[in-house]
Amino acid sequence: MKFDLNNILRTNIKNLVPYSSARDEFQGEASVFLDANENSFGSPLDTPYNRYPDPLQYVVKKRLSEIKGVPPQNIFLGNGSDEAIDILFRAFCRPGIDNVITLPPTYGMYEVSANINDVAVKKVPLTVNYQLNLEGIAEAIDPNTKIIFICSPNNPTANSLYREDIETVLANFQGLVVIDEAYINYSKQKTFIQELTEYSNLVILQTLSKAWGLAGLRIGMAFASEEIIGVFNKVKPPYNINQASQELALDALHNVEKVNEWIRETIQQRERLSAQLALMPFVEKIYPSDANFILVKTTDARAIYEFLVQHGIIVRDRSKVILCEGCLRITIGTPEENTILSETLKKFQD
Numbered sequence: 001m002k003f004d005l006n007n008i009l010r011t012n013i014k015n016l017v018p019y020s021s022a023r024d025e026f027q028g029e030a031s032v033f034l035d036a037n038e039n040s041f042g043s044p045l046d047t048p049y050n051r052y053p054d055p056l057q058y059v060v061k062k063r064l065s066e067i068k069g070v071p072p073q074n075i076f077l078g079n080g081s082d083e084a085i086d087i088l089f090r091a092f093c094r095p096g097i098d099n100v101i102t103l104p105p106t107y108g109m110y111e112v113s114a115n116i117n118d119v120a121v122k123k124v125p126l127t128v129n130y131q132l133n134l135e136g137i138a139e140a141i142d143p144n145t146k147i148i149f150i151c152s153p154n155n156p157t158a159n160s161l162y163r164e165d166i167e168t169v170l171a172n173f174q175g176l177v178v179i180d181e182a183y184i185n186y187s188k189q190k191t192f193i194q195e196l197t198e199y200s201n202l203v204i205l206q207t208l209s210k211a212w213g214l215a216g217l218r219i220g221m222a223f224a225s226e227e228i229i230g231v232f233n234k235v236k237p238p239y240n241i242n243q244a245s246q247e248l249a250l251d252a253l254h255n256v257e258k259v260n261e262w263i264r265e266t267i268q269q270r271e272r273l274s275a276q277l278a279l280m281p282f283v284e285k286i287y288p289s290d291a292n293f294i295l296v297k298t299t300d301a302r303a304i305y306e307f308l309v310q311h312g313i314i315v316r317d318r319s320k321v322i323l324c325e326g327c328l329r330i331t332i333g334t335p336e337e338n339t340i341l342s343e344t345l346k347k348f349q350d
């Protein structure tokens with residue numbers, strides 16, 4: 001059976017007449033804008049922000065399109081990836097009826113967003129080596145399963161999932177397959193963006209919060225078919241990316257070289273820190289990482305976490321998370337920060 005978006009789109013969204021903003025209705029050249037009840041005099045800032053921003057962020061998307069090799073019509077920008085995740089639930093999942101599949105241990109927002117939207121979550125844990133349990137996923141799917149969330153490289157395990165396994169899910173599931181590639185810039189795996197023409201049920205999430213160093217601007221990206229992006233645009237708040245974020249993101253997107261340099265340095269530091277930690281007596285295992293963090297299995301995660309806090313260093317205790325017993329998740333810092341971390345850890349007595 002071929003994937004048909006109309007089979008999974010909620011009826012209220014199919015019938016929705018979206019909000020039409022002043023700037024949606026007028027396109028072209030003009031010099032007097034008296035259509036949006038803005039303050040015509042200006043704003044009390046050096047940069048004028050008195051006008052509403054472009055609702056579809058065309059200039060930013062055009063630049064992203066050059067970088068990512070995908071047309072602007074296949075790109076959605078959200079107020080963080082979290083907005084894209086929330087829109088997926090609101091557009092495709094009927095509260096109290098539909099369900100989604102998550103693959104723990106994974107990024108927590110899929111489940112939180114499901115709970116906010118009153119959508120059930122079926123959990124199919126990864127295997128012990130943090131790969132997809134394909135049989136488990138196949139068994140969990142029912143006629144009301146609308147979305148499968150796959151995070152690769154996965155947070156908090158840091159590894160990439162086997163590409164063939166992801167393709168098996170894409171080819172066999174009649175709902176949406178969301179691949180969250182928040183950490184793809186650090187990965188040896190290539191993005192799934194090039195597969196968009198192959199799979200009409202594919203949604204790829206990326207973000208400017210990680211390798212691009214813009215977590216404070218809140219810009220998440222979704223890449224999908226024009227039809228799916230059309231649904232996102234219909235449901236999103238009209239001006240979801242503010243003017244300052246659009247301008248700053250555009251500037252940053254012209255500085256690819258700096259970002260690539262940091263990616264190389266982060267990967268170097270990841271290998272250096274992993275080698276240092278591996279020598280410590282309380283470190284049992286360092287999982288292979290394709291991201292800007294490492295998952296470290298220790299003899300006593302809580303005690304190490306608290307010891308580090310006392311020394312002003314914050315890492316993430318993931319020891320209560322399924323399949324992550326004894327584990328700390330450590331973001332790769334600057335060379336100086338990593339040195340402080342390893343020198344401090346040398347003083348820990350277990």
Ligand SMILES: Cc1ncc(COP(=O)(O)O)c(C=O)c1O
Nearest residue numbers: 080081082107155182207209220
């Ligand atoms: C897998 C994954 N996806 C998405 C995000 C959040 O991205 P954003 O800052 O764009 O909301 C995170 C942040 O930690 C993440 O780990």
